[in-house]
Amino acid sequence: MKKMIVVCSSLIVLLFAGSFSYLQISPPLVAIPSAYETGKKVLLIEVGNKNPFGKIKIQDVLVNNYDPPSKVKVQVSNHTxxxxxxxxxxxxxxxxxxxxxxxxxxxxxxxxPKEQLKKMNDGTITDDDLIYAITIGHQNRIENVLVKYQYLGVSFEKVVKTNEI
Incomplete structure (x- = not known):
C-alpha cells in the first residue's frame, strides 16, 4: 500500500514538473507587433493564446525602459x-x-493570430472567432514592450521588439 502511494505521489510530482518545464520552454502567449502610427508613439500588438485550454490574464504592459505607457487598452474584435x-x-x-x-x-x-490567419485563408473563420490586440500610446517612440501575464497561475513575461514591423 505504501509503495502505491509513493508511486502515485512520484507520478503527480513528475506530471507537475513536466508541465511547468513545458510552459517555460513554450510559453502560451503569442504577441506580434502589427501596426503603428507615424513615429511609433501608438503601437498595435496582436496577441493570442496558442494553447487549447486555460485563459491568459494580462497583468501589465511596460514600454522601453520598463516605463508604464501613457495609454494602454486591449481591443477585442473579430476578423470582419x-x-x-x-x-x-x-x-x-x-x-x-x-x-x-x-x-x-x-x-x-x-x-x-497565426493560426487564425490560417483559418481565414482556409475560409473556416467565423465572427465568433475573437481576435485581440494591445493598443499602446506613449509620449515617446516605443522601441520595445514588456507584457507581463499569468497562465494557469504561473507568471510569465514576454518582450516584443518594435523593429520587427
Whole structure:
C-alpha cells in the first residue's frame, strides 16, 4: 500500500514538473507587433493564446525602459471588423471598436493570430472567432514592450521588439 502511494505521489510530482518545464520552454502567449502610427508613439500588438485550454490574464504592459505607457487598452474584435490604430479611445471613429481595460480581458484558448490567419485563408473563420490586440500610446517612440501575464497561475513575461514591423 505504501509503495502505491509513493508511486502515485512520484507520478503527480513528475506530471507537475513536466508541465511547468513545458510552459517555460513554450510559453502560451503569442504577441506580434502589427501596426503603428507615424513615429511609433501608438503601437498595435496582436496577441493570442496558442494553447487549447486555460485563459491568459494580462497583468501589465511596460514600454522601453520598463516605463508604464501613457495609454494602454486591449481591443477585442473579430476578423470582419478588425482593429483601429489609435490611442484616442473615445473618438467617434474609435467608438465603433471595443476597447477594454487591460486587466479585464482574458485571452481565450486557441486564439493564436497565426493560426487564425490560417483559418481565414482556409475560409473556416467565423465572427465568433475573437481576435485581440494591445493598443499602446506613449509620449515617446516605443522601441520595445514588456507584457507581463499569468497562465494557469504561473507568471510569465514576454518582450516584443518594435523593429520587427
Amino acid at each position: 471588423k478588425g482593429f483601429i490604430i489609435s490611442d484616442h479611445f473615445n473618438s467617434d471613429e474609435s467608438r465603433k471598436y471595443t476597447f477594454k481595460d487591460l486587466k479585464s480581458v482574458k485571452l481565450e484558448p486557441n486564439t493564436d
